[in-house]
Every structure is written in structure tokens, then in C-alpha cells.
Amino acid sequence: MSKLTLSIDEQVISKAKYYARKSRRSLSEIVETYLDIITREEKPEQDEELDRITGIIQLEEDFDEKKEVRKILTNKHLK
Numbered sequence: 001m002s003k004l005t006l007s008i009d010e011q012v013i014s015k016a017k018y019y020a021r022k023s024r025r026s027l028s029e030i031v032e033t034y035l036d037i038i039t040r041e042e043k044p045e046q047d048e049e050l051d052r053i054t055g056i057i058q059l060e061e062d063f064d065e066k067k068e069v070r071k072i073l074t075n076k077h078l079k
Helices: 010-022 027-039 045-053 065-078
Strands: none
Touching: 010 027
16 A cells, blocks of 8 residues: 545545545545546446447536426326
8 A cells, every 4th residue: 555645626625525424435445446447457348338328318508407306206206
């Protein structure tokens, strides 16, 4: 195990620390896992499928995902 010094925007660090606490993992563990994933020579099979469908749906620039999810859930639970 070795140490690594990084220069990262303070807001990003703050959000990352919050995410780490929420997921009950250390920030070091999260960074290590991410670096391990992106540096693997062999990509999982699902990446090929994801690559194939990425960009198929074009959403309007002002698309509000939270609003749409809320509508779907409201309709689902009121019917």
C-alpha cells in the first residue's frame, strides 16, 4: 500500500466525503475501487451492451428527470 497526493476541487472533495460516509466506505476505498475499474484491461461484457445503447434516446435540454420520476410514481400509486 502506498500514499498518493491529489489536487482536487474542494467542493468535489466535500461531496465525495459525504458520499463515502453515506455509503459507509472510506474515501480511499472508493478512489481505489474506481481506479481499479478504469484501469482494467478487460472490460466486463455489460460495457459492450451499454456502449451499444448509449445515446439512443435524445432528451430535451430542459428535461427534468426528478419531475418525470415523480409523475410516474404518483400515477403508479394513485391507480
